[in-house]
Amino acid sequence: MSSTRSSTRNARLNMRLNLWLTALLLGALLVVGNDLARQHMPRRKDLSEDQLYALSEASARILSSLEDRLQVTTFFTGRLESGQMALAKAHVQGQLQELQALAGEHMELVALDPSTSSQAATRAAQLGIQSITQESLQGTQIVRQAVFFGLQLQYRGREQVLDVVDPRSFEVQFASAVYSLVRDRRARIGWLGDWERKLDNATTATRSSYVTARALLERRHSLEDVTGLKFGDAISSDLDLVFVVRPTKLHPRAAFELDQYVQRGGRLVICVDQADYSWLGLDRAGADRGDGVLPTGLDALLTAWGALPTPQHVWDPLWAAQQGWLRPQAPDPETGKPRATREICEHPLLVEVRDEGLDPTHPVATALQRPVLSWAQPIAPLDPPPGVTRLALLRSSERAHRTEIGDHHVTDQEQINSRSVIEAASGSGRVYDLAVVLSGALPSPFEGAAPAAYDVLLDADPTTTKRTTTEKVLSRSSDARVVVMGDADWMRDAGNYELYPFIGRRENQLLLMNLVDWLTQGEDLIDLRRKVPQHRDLVDFEAVALEEMGLTQLPAASNQAELDRRLVRAEEATSRARSDEARAMWVPILLTLALVLGFGLAWNLGRRGGKDS
Amino acid sequence: MSRTLAIFKRELLASFESPVAYVTIGLFVLVQAGLFFYMGYPIGPTPLPSLWAGGQASLIVLFTWLPLLLAFLVPALTMGTWSEERSTGTEELLLTHPVLIREVVLGKFLASWVLVCLLVTLSIMPVAWTVSGLGDLDWATVWCGLWGAFLLGAGYVALAQLVSALSSHQLLAFLLGALVLGMLWVLRLLVDVLPVSLAGFVDYACPSTHFLDSAARGVLDLRDGLYFALLVVFGLTLNALVVEARRWK
Numbered sequence: 001m002s003s004t005r006s007s008t009r010n011a012r013l014n015m016r017l018n019l020w021l022t023a024l025l026l027g028a029l030l031v032v033g034n035d036l037a038r039q040h041m042p043r044r045k046d047l048s049e050d051q052l053y054a055l056s057e058a059s060a061r062i063l064s065s066l067e068d069r070l071q072v073t074t075f076f077t078g079r080l081e082s083g084q085m086a087l088a089k090a091h092v093q094g095q096l097q098e099l100q101a102l103a104g105e106h107m108e109l110v111a112l113d114p115s116t117s118s119q120a121a122t123r124a125a126q127l128g129i130q131s132i133t134q135e136s137l138q139g140t141q142i143v144r145q146a147v148f149f150g151l152q153l154q155y156r157g158r159e160q161v162l163d164v165v166d167p168r169s170f171e172v173q174f175a176s177a178v179y180s181l182v183r184d185r186r187a188r189i190g191w192l193g194d195w196e197r198k199l200d201n202a203t204t205a206t207r208s209s210y211v212t213a214r215a216l217l218e219r220r221h222s223l224e225d226v227t228g229l230k231f232g233d234a235i236s237s238d239l240d241l242v243f244v245v246r247p248t249k250l251h252p253r254a255a256f257e258l259d260q261y262v263q264r265g266g267r268l269v270i271c272v273d274q275a276d277y278s279w280l281g282l283d284r285a286g287a288d289r290g291d292g293v294l295p296t297g298l299d300a301l302l303t304a305w306g307a308l309p310t311p312q313h314v315w316d317p318l319w320a321a322q323q324g325w326l327r328p329q330a331p332d333p334e335t336g337k338p339r340a341t342r343e344i345c346e347h348p349l350l351v352e353v354r355d356e357g358l359d360p361t362h363p364v365a366t367a368l369q370r371p372v373l374s375w376a377q378p379i380a381p382l383d384p385p386p387g388v389t390r391l392a393l394l395r396s397s398e399r400a401h402r403t404e405i406g407d408h409h410v411t412d413q414e415q416i417n418s419r420s421v422i423e424a425a426s427g428s429g430r431v432y433d434l435a436v437v438l439s440g441a442l443p444s445p446f447e448g449a450a451p452a453a454y455d456v457l458l459d460a461d462p463t464t465t466k467r468t469t470t471e472k473v474l475s476r477s478s479d480a481r482v483v484v485m486g487d488a489d490w491m492r493d494a495g496n497y498e499l500y501p502f503i504g505r506r507e508n509q510l511l512l513m514n515l516v517d518w519l520t521q522g523e524d525l526i527d528l529r530r531k532v533p534q535h536r537d538l539v540d541f542e543a544v545a546l547e548e549m550g551l552t553q554l555p556a557a558s559n560q561a562e563l564d565r566r567l568v569r570a571e572e573a574t575s576r577a578r579s580d581e582a583r584a585m586w587v588p589i590l591l592t593l594a595l596v597l598g599f600g601l602a603w604n605l606g607r608r609g610g611k612d613s
Numbered sequence: 614m615s616r617t618l619a620i621f622k623r624e625l626l627a628s629f630e631s632p633v634a635y636v637t638i639g640l641f642v643l644v645q646a647g648l649f650f651y652m653g654y655p656i657g658p659t660p661l662p663s664l665w666a667g668g669q670a671s672l673i674v675l676f677t678w679l680p681l682l683l684a685f686l687v688p689a690l691t692m693g694t695w696s697e698e699r700s701t702g703t704e705e706l707l708l709t710h711p712v713l714i715r716e717v718v719l720g721k722f723l724a725s726w727v728l729v730c731l732l733v734t735l736s737i738m739p740v741a742w743t744v745s746g747l748g749d750l751d752w753a754t755v756w757c758g759l760w761g762a763f764l765l766g767a768g769y770v771a772l773a774q775l776v777s778a779l780s781s782h783q784l785l786a787f788l789l790g791a792l793v794l795g796m797l798w799v800l801r802l803l804v805d806v807l808p809v810s811l812a813g814f815v816d817y818a819c820p821s822t823h824f825l826d827s828a829a830r831g832v833l834d835l836r837d838g839l840y841f842a843l844l845v846v847f848g849l850t851l852n853a854l855v856v857e858a859r860r861w862k
Contacts, residue, residue: 012858019854026847033843034817037836047753048831083804083812084658090813536670538748581665584747588739589646593639596735600635607630 050533055098058527059175063099065182066106066155072096073152075124078113081145082136088167089149095170114148127152127161155181172528179525180220187520188238189217190226192258193245193488208273210245212503213491213512217243221516229254230462232453235261240520244270246488249463250297252451256473259301259444263474267481267519271488272296272309275375275405292405297463304445306384307436307484309377313349313405314432314486317420318397318543319357321350321372325498345413348420349403350374350500351434355535357395362437363526364483364514365393370535371511374502377486378402378432387441387476393483394435399543401429421570422563435485442482444475481519539584541577549573616712620720621727624694628728634690638732641686645736649675656681657802670748675740676758676829679733680765680821684798686732687769688776688790691725695778695856696786708860718853722774722845729766734759754831761828764841768820769794771848778855797821820844 046054074096080086100107112120114129124130129150136143151162151174160177180186195210217223226235226242230251235242235258242261247270262268276294293311302308326340352372358365373394384390401423423429452467459465491503491512503509517525549569628634648654653663654677661667661674698704707717741755773790780786801819804812816822823837 015858019851019858022854023851026850030843030847034836034840037839038817041836041839044827044832044834044836046832047757049751049753050831053827053830053832083807083816086812087804087816534749536749536751538664538668538670538744539746585646585650585743588742589642592642592735592739596635596638596642600629600632603629 052533055095055102055171056175056528058524059099059171060102062175062179062182062524062528063103063107066103066178068106068156070103070107070178070181071110071154072100072107073110073112073154075112075114075120075127075129075148075150075152077115077131077145077147077149079115080134080147081143082134082147084136085134085147085149091167092149092165092170095174099171099174115146124148124150127159127163129161129163132164151177153177153181156184158184175528176220176525179522183522187221187240187516187522189221189223189516189520190235190239190242191217191223191245192226192229192242192254193247195245208246208488208492210492210503212493216503216509216512217516221520229257230454233257235266237261237264237266239266241267241269241516244268244298245491246271246273247296247298248294251454251463252297252300252465253453255298255301256446256451258298259442259446260474262442262480262482263444263477265478265480269483269485269515269519270298270302271485271491272298272377273375273488274309274311274377275313300445302484303382304385305438305442305482305484306382306388306390307438307482308380308382309484309486310380310402311405312377312402314351314373314376314378314396314400314434315348315403315420315423316351316396316400317348317416317423318399318540319352319354320346320348320416320420321352321374321500323347323350323500325500345416347416351376351396351400353394353434354397354537357397357431357434359391359393359395362391362393364437364511364518366526368510368514369507371490371507372505373434373485373487374489374500375405375487376434376490378434379436379484379486381433384438384440385443388443388480389439391437391439392433392435393437394433394485396432396434397429398431399429400432402432421567434487435483438482438484439480441476441478442480444473446473447475448473483515483519541580541584542574545573545577545580546570549576617716617720617723620712620717621723624721624724625727628690628724634728637686637689638735641682641732642736642739645675645678645682646740648678649740654678664744670744670750672737672741672744672750672755672758673829675737676762677825679762679829680798680824681795683729683733683762683766683769684794685791687725687729687766688773688787688794690728690732691770691773691777692780692783692787692790693777694721694725694774694786695852696780696783699781700783704856704859708856714856714860715849715853718774718849718856722770722849722852725770725774726763726767729770730763733762733766737762751831754829757831757833758829760833761824761837764828764837765820765824768841768844768848771845771852772797775848775852775855778852 044053046052074093076089076093080089096109100109112123114121114124114131127150129148129152131146131148134145134147136145149165151165153160153162153174155178158181160181162173162177166173191214193210194208195214214223224239226239227233229235230253232253239261242258244258258268274293274296276292296302296309299308322344323346324342324344327343329339329341331338350372351374352370354370358368360366371394376396378396449468450471450473452465452469454462454465455467456462458467489502490508494500494502494504503512514526516522549572551566551570551573649672650664653666654661654674661677663674667674695704698707708714737755737759741750741752744750745752772793773786776790776793777786780789797819798821800815801821804816807815820841823834823840826832827834827837
């Protein structure tokens with residue numbers, strides 16, 4: 001009896017032991033199997049349309065152009081305190097391995113840790129790779145750690161350094177750097193226009209500065225100021241591209257030099273902004289106000305080319321972007337410290353150009369994500385001259401209107417909305433070109449009469465001249481590429497009290513880089529930047545309802561009664577939109593629930609019937 | 614195999630006879646849709662806006678909620694798998710039948726998994742249908758996400774069923790199952806608080822990582838397939854051993 005009990009107890013003990021051992025073994029298998037898979041089985045396939053998680057074809061093309069060995073040295077801190085940072089590092093290392101697999105024997109990876117090796121730290125310092133401070137929460141304490149997260153790429157004696165790697169856009173960073181190394185030539189870019197903030201007493205006083213845009217350009221290209229045009233100094237043909245930013249009262253000779261630069265094969269981007277800030281009273285009180293419009297001095301040239309910006313602004317309620325600023329208030333009575341309130345509104349004078357407003361055929365626009373133009377001027381719908389193609393790169397929505405310069409003082413959201421409703425009800429909304437690309441053989445407006453250079457003694461007015469010369473003028477002489485934009489604010493720095501970022505906005509930076517790459521023949525880089533999620537906007541039920549009720553594209557209201565009638569119908573459209581929205585959301589869900597319930601009833605009744613019979 | 618299929622069929626049909634399945638499906642579909650349309654996903658370092666606030670035709674919010682909701686739903690569906698048999702005494706009867714325990718475990722697993730897959734499909738597809746009518750939905754990501762949700766469901770079912778086998782009462786099985794799966798879900802949020810040597814391991818050990826970082830975004834990763842396969846093998850083998858051990862008591 002006791003031996004039976006003992007053998008049963010042993011069997012139970014064995015069973016329990018077996019259970020625990022199996023559990024341990026399975027646990028170990030789970031850990032080891034996953035660890036091995038993590039290290040040696042990087043097989044994944046991105047099936048999504050955006051292809052954000054697969055290496056792009058552009059990267060493959062750039063890496064396949066390597067003819068010699070590319071050495072990539074990582075300067076990553078080995079022992080990290082932040083878990084998130086450790087995951088980001090693992091992500092970048094994984095991508096580096098994938099890139100190495102793509103490049104084959106042409107890429108070599110070397111890992112250095114500046115936080116443990118003084119030699120590596122010295123080398124990182126020489127390369128300009130600085131540590132960044134990373135904060136992480138450990139228990140209840142915030143731990144700060146100086147972290148190195150940089151890369152050096154060396155190829156044929158040349159080098160590129162990424163001082164801080166961005167895990168979200170690492171592929172673009174890396175492939176762009178490889179592209180620059182392989183190409184071995186930095187594009188030379190000229191800049192014509194004021195770029196520092198000035199607040200002088202002249203009527204050309206400007207609130208604009210372009211320091212960030214210039215820094216972005218200088219990071220990858222050589223940038224130089226273009227000067228002396230009105231004195232007859234020609235633009236160097238070595239410049240691949242010239243930016244003309246917020247041109248103001250340019251001398252005719254300067255316009256001529258720009259034209260001849262294009263005729264010699266140079267590329268040009270002209271960003272026009274004719275708003276006179278001093279007229280707006282934003283810079284100084286009591287200024288001598290003109291008509292609010294500052295002439296560019298380029299009208300003759302742009303008219304001849306078929307792309308003249310109109311001195312008005314586009315008011316686009318459908319694609320309004322957010323505008324934010326700090327409104328200064330009276331100082332704190334107790335502390336005396338300055339105070340400000342934060343104000344934000346959706347302003348139709350800031351146009352966030354959606355997919356429908358981007359030309360899908362153009363390399364600059366296809367890789368672009370909603371740039372925002374601020375107080376943009378529409379470009380007049382002129383017919384391009386023979387032999388010239390004009391393509392609208394950026395356009396407004398079909399509900400846009402034109403408004404006079406100076407009307408943008410309205411910043412109250414309710415006032416803005418009511419104005420938008422009134423304008424929608426009054427009809428006349430239409431699409432406006434905000435940026436155009438001109439290509440082909442551009443005619444010169446100076447044929448037969450080149451303007452003479454400015455002469456202090458002969459010309460009374462430094463902004464114009466009536467004298468001409470008989471020098472040879474090139475016309476229709478090259479396959480030109482010129483971009484004319486009805487806005488210069490999109491690339492300017494934010495002012496003191498502005499929360500809106502202008503060039504700080506990533507989409508605007510993309511526009512700038514895409515323009516440069518397209519005009520300097522670096523189209524592979526544009527392809528790389530296509531790796532951003534596509535905008536997949538939801539149906540705007542309100543716009544649909546307005547259209548269905550015939551409240552868009554109307555002629556202007558003839559009287560107040562007509563306007564009131566349209567306003568009532570606009571409100572009806574809004575409530576109809578809300579109910580359409582709810583129906584679209586819930587009908588499929590409720591149908592599914594009805595289906596489940598119906599199935600359940602039928603099933604159970606059927607079973608019960610079967611059992612009863 | 615035929616005995617496994619017979620058990621699978623019996624368990625699945627039994628699920629449809631109970632009103633619990635219909636109520637659970639109905640509630641799950643409504644809650645998922647409500648969260649997706651109106652609330653978004655406010656948890657963690659990168660909150661996501663609701664459908665209308667985000668204005669984009671994407672199901673990422675729906676997928677992001679899934680690991681947490683399934684952590685409660687799966688134990689609710691599987692709580693009775695073994696514990697009910699045990700408390701009503703039918704387990705002993707079942708074990709005296711000429712079937713292998715692994716066949717019973719597998720049959721029960723397949724039945725619960727199919728039910729979870731059905732539930733996930735019913736909660737995702739109507740919303741996907743709605744969103745595709747409202748904007749340009751990336752269907753490849755939807756199919757991939759659905760597949761990933763099936764895998765996630767398989768892992769969860771295997772673990773919840775193991776917990777059910779260890780528990781003597783349904784309620785206890787549900788609470789323990791929800792606790793275990795909830796803990797696994799929470800781990801992902803703790804990555805930045807844990808010691809860094811653990812961060813990578815913990816992140817990788819978390820089932821939601823293998824769903825949210827790949828399938829939910831439209832990426833098929835072999836490593837995720839292997840992870841869930843190992844998790845299922847782990848859960849089911851232990852489940853069979855636990856039941857086997859009881860047979861010897």
